[in-house]
Amino acid sequence: QVQMVESGGGLVQAGGSLRLSCAAPGRTFTMGWFRQASGKEREFVAAISGSGGGSTYYADSVKGRFTISRDNAKNTAYLQMNSVQPEDTAVYYCAIGGPAWGQRPGSSPPDYWGQGTQVTVSS
Secondary structure (H helix, E strand, C coil): CCCCCEEECEEEEEECEEEEECCCCCCEEEEEEEEEEECCEEEEEEECCCCCCCEEECCCCCCCEEEEECCCCCEEEEEEEEEHHHCCCCEEEEEEEEEEHHHHHCCCCCCCECCEEEEECCC
């Protein structure tokens, strides 16, 4: 079992910004986030590989607004969320996976899930 430490989240007004972080000490994986809004299925948001220059992947709905990055020395990934909208309201789950998941992170579930953090965007 991989121990992940998630932080960030909370309440923000539409058009504002928020940053999520996820730390997985001692591990180098592809890291990312999924989100699940009330009454909807969990969906992929973004991911970043742990090697190869840190390739990034985004859902179309967040491209140009969200930026994923990582600090490999800390094995921590960050999701900078800008220009958030009410439709971004959801529980955001940190996701971690090995090389197989990392090849297509938006197309399959990860190997490990975080506990999730609530993001609420008010209009």
